[in-house]
Amino acid sequence: MTKARSSLGFTLVEMLVAIALMALMGVMAWRGLGSIQGAQIRLAQHTDDTLALQAGLGQWAADLDAIAIQANTPSLAWDGRVLRVLRRGSASPGDGLRVVGWSQRQVDGIAYWLRWQSPSLRTRAELDAAWAQAARWGQNPSNEDQLHEVRISPLSQWQIFYFRNNAWTNPQSSASATDTNALPEGMRLVLTLPAGQVISGVLTRDWARTEGSTPP
DSSP: OHHHHHTTOSOHHHHHHHHHHHHHHHHHHHHHHHHHHHHHHHHHHHHHHHHHHHHHHHHHHHHHHTBOOBTTBOSEEEOSSEEEEEEOOOSSTTOOBEEEEEEEEEETTEEEEEEEEOOOBOSHHHHHHHHHHHHHHTTSOOHHHHHTEEEEEEOSEEEEEEEETTEEEOGGGSGGGTOTTOOOSEEEEEEEEOTTSSSOEEEEEEEEOSSSOOOO
């Protein structure tokens, strides 16, 4: 009787139990795989956001390092919304001056830290037009303006301070209001990155001119 039973193989109950166990293991493995994939996506997003912010901060410093001084032309201006910088072009032959703008604006319902750059400028008329265009871009950009802007990072708010006479001051109340070519000895950038993002909190970055006093 025992031999006859063993030759029949697994019973229906045993098969059902085995199938249930296999299904449970499959669900657990799928959940584990989903968790790993989710962690990989979050890690990739964190890496992308970090690299984008680092690139933006690097470009910020590069723009300030390349400030150009021109007679009867402002080199640096902050109107409370847009920071405009007149900077030298690249080392490529024939590359003229450029106007760069930094601002915060809503894009697709999200407030971003943005950078705008004009084409290479070769005449005074082009320079004046680009300087005015950078101011307009920060408030009411045209479709063409948006083609020349780059989204750096989501941003709750930002602040700028100038370092003059051994103190940090509001740029709009500093000497720059009366002397457009009086560059500050340094500049402080304070970014408030929104909660809920991969990177959040307050970030401060100081820049100092290569000549003159250096901010503490």
